[in-house]
Amino acid sequence: MPTPNFPLPAALAAAVLILAVTLACRPDGGNGAIPADMVINRIAYINADGQLATVNPDGSDRNTLTGGAVADSGGRLGGILAQPLPETRLYGWPAWSPDGDRIAVSLISGSSPGNAEMSVQSLESSTGVGGAVFVNSAPLTIADGTPHYVQWSPDGRRLGVTAATPEGLTLFVVDANPSDGNAAPAEPLPVVRGAPLYFDWAPDSQSLAVHSGEEVAVLRLNRDGTQFQTQSLTRSRSFRTPAWSPDGTQLAWSAPGGDSEAIWLGRPHDADYPPLRLAEVEGACAFLWSSDGSAIAVADRQDDRSPAYRRLRIVAADGSAEQTVREDDWVLGFFWAPDGARLSWVALNPEERSMEWRVVRATGLAEGAEDYGSQPVAGLRFSPSGETFLMLAFFDQYARSHSPWSPDGSALVVAGNQQYLSERRNGSGAAGPRVYVAPLADGAEPLDIADGGIAVWSPR
Numbered sequence: 490m491p492t493p494n495f496p497l498p499a500a501l502a503a504a505v506l507i508l509a510v511t512l513a514c515r516p517d518g519g520n521g522a523i524p525a526d527m528v529i530n531r532i533a534y535i536n537a538d539g540q541l542a543t544v545n546p547d548g549s550d551r552n553t554l555t556g557g558a559v560a561d562s563g564g565r566l567g568g569i570l571a572q573p574l575p576e577t578r579l580y581g582w583p584a585w586s587p588d589g590d591r592i593a594v595s596l597i598s599g600s601s602p603g604n605a606e607m608s609v610q611s612l613e614s615s616t617g618v619g620g621a622v623f624v625n626s627a628p629l630t631i632a633d634g635t636p637h638y639v640q641w642s643p644d645g646r647r648l649g650v651t652a653a654t655p656e657g658l659t660l661f662v663v664d665a666n667p668s669d670g671n672a673a674p675a676e677p678l679p680v681v682r683g684a685p686l687y688f689d690w691a692p693d694s695q696s697l698a699v700h701s702g703e704e705v706a707v708l709r710l711n712r713d714g715t716q717f718q719t720q721s722l723t724r725s726r727s728f729r730t731p732a733w734s735p736d737g738t739q740l741a742w743s744a745p746g747g748d749s750e751a752i753w754l755g756r757p758h759d760a761d762y763p764p765l766r767l768a769e770v771e772g773a774c775a776f777l778w779s780s781d782g783s784a785i786a787v788a789d790r791q792d793d794r795s796p797a798y799r800r801l802r803i804v805a806a807d808g809s810a811e812q813t814v815r816e817d818d819w820v821l822g823f824f825w826a827p828d829g830a831r832l833s834w835v836a837l838n839p840e841e842r843s844m845e846w847r848v849v850r851a852t853g854l855a856e857g858a859e860d861y862g863s864q865p866v867a868g869l870r871f872s873p874s875g876e877t878f879l880m881l882a883f884f885d886q887y888a889r890s891h892s893p894w895s896p897d898g899s900a901l902v903v904a905g906n907q908q909y910l911s912e913r914r915n916g917s918g919a920a921g922p923r924v925y926v927a928p929l930a931d932g933a934e935p936l937d938i939a940d941g942g943i944a945v946w947s948p949r
Contacts, residue, residue, distance in 0.1 A: 529589040529949055530895070531614070532902055534924050534941035535876075539579030541594050543614065546895065546902075546926050546946075548938035554592075554617030555580055576600040580610075582635065582876070582943065584890045586645045586665065589947045590614060593622070593648055593665070595636045607636050609650055611667050614947070620667030622648060622674050629653035634875060640890045641665065642694040649697065650677070651686055658684040660699065662710075662717075680708060680717055687730040687886050692737035696757075700731055705742050707757040720757055728774050730885040734806070735782040741767070743774050752776055752787060754806070768804045768811065775885040779829035782806060784851060786832055788820055796882065797821050797837055803851050814849050822884030825851075826898035827948075831929075833866070833894070833901055835881055843870040843908040844881075846901050846927055867927035869935040871905040874922035876943035891945045900928045904944045907935065 531543040541555045583594045599605030612619035638651040650661045661677040683701035703724040708717035728743035756762035774789040788798035797819040819837035832851045845865030880887040924939040
């Protein structure tokens with residue numbers, strides 16, 4: 490993942506300056522679970538103190554899961570009830586497990602530059618109890634203020650972790666549950682090395698689609714989980730992240746074909762099925778499947794240097810229909826609602842020099858997509874936090890791990906500074922970025938629920 494140009498969030502930037510490195514932690518055990526019938530519907534965020542917290546969508550019941558903490562006799566971090574330690578501990582980039590029971594999060598810790606570490610922790614989402622599942626071999630980041638990219642396997646048993654090493658950008662697979670007591674994390678399994686590097690877990694959690702450099706490949710885990718077998722598919726520079734269909738039978742990628750670049754659908758597990766040329770694209774592109782597998786949202790742009798896509802379409806997965814959602818616009822990123830009925834995107838408002846959420850109803854392609862109107866969702870216009878900017882810059886990767894949608898598709902969450910148009914000023918001023926919930930209901934207004942530079946909604 491290349492390094493984007495944006496300012497570091499204040500707390501994380503301070504940590505990098507103080508420690509001269511980024512993110513880490515020590516192992517601490519723990520492996521709890523939330524009852525399956527418990528409704529989670531929580532938003533995880535990193536507060537202004539650099540700590541992991543969760544909150545209800547209305548801003549109630551804030552729960553700070555981390556802080557300075559000492560391990561008990563069993564080696565478990567006490568999370569909420571912990572006592573301060575004489576060291577800096579700053580967290581970043583929370584990612585919910587598929588069932589919402591755990592949160593994977595990066596951490597910088599250390600009392601001086603000489604003993605600072607970088608790691609990924611797996612913590613219980615209700616208590617903050619947990620421990621390290623991956624520890625960096627060197628204090629290196631994959632982008633400014635970003636120590637790792639983490640994506641849970643769909644079965645919740647493993648994590649894909651993109652980390653920087655002295656040998657280069659590397660994708661690792663690790664166990665998602667921390668070791669018991671004070672035991673060190675299990676040895677990570679290196680999968681592939683290269684840059685740029687993007688990946689997507691297959692729905693069966695046994696394969697990874699990887700785009701490393703120009704190489705697009707599928708890597709299958711062997712029966713004992715000790716190594717991956719590689720199946721090369723194609724070479725391409727026109728897109729970032731390959732995308733598995735929700736049922737795992739098809740994989741989408743972009744590559745030259747015919748007279749132009751195109752989106753292709755292949756069946757890597759079926760050698761007798763030739764790839765289908767789904768849709769023509771112009772220049773760089775990005776794409777995401779709807780949750781029901783019936784459609785693919787596709788954005789493209791002719792100018793590779795532009796941060797925004799100029800055209801956004803919804804294409805039927807069988808190629809039978811296509812609907813242009815936006816054209817000659819400025820689309821910075823898009824995300825499907827959990828039920829696949831709506832597609833949200835972040836649009837740049839050049840006149841106000843701000844960003845805003847827009848939503849389209851994506852059902853019934855033959856009848857055309859129904860736009861919710863020209864106004865931003867909940868009237869919210871914002872400038873993104875550094876983390877939000879990164880998520881938008883690489884949204885086709887982060888859509889798999891950091892969803893802005895509520896589980897029921899009724900609202901969106903974003904971290905940044907609200908723009909008050911009547912006063913033409915930054916809504917948060919010197920106080921830093923805030924976390925906003927933007928309901929889709931008519932006449933709804935955004936809710937300012939917390940201070941924080943990144944916010945992610947739970948999957949349920």
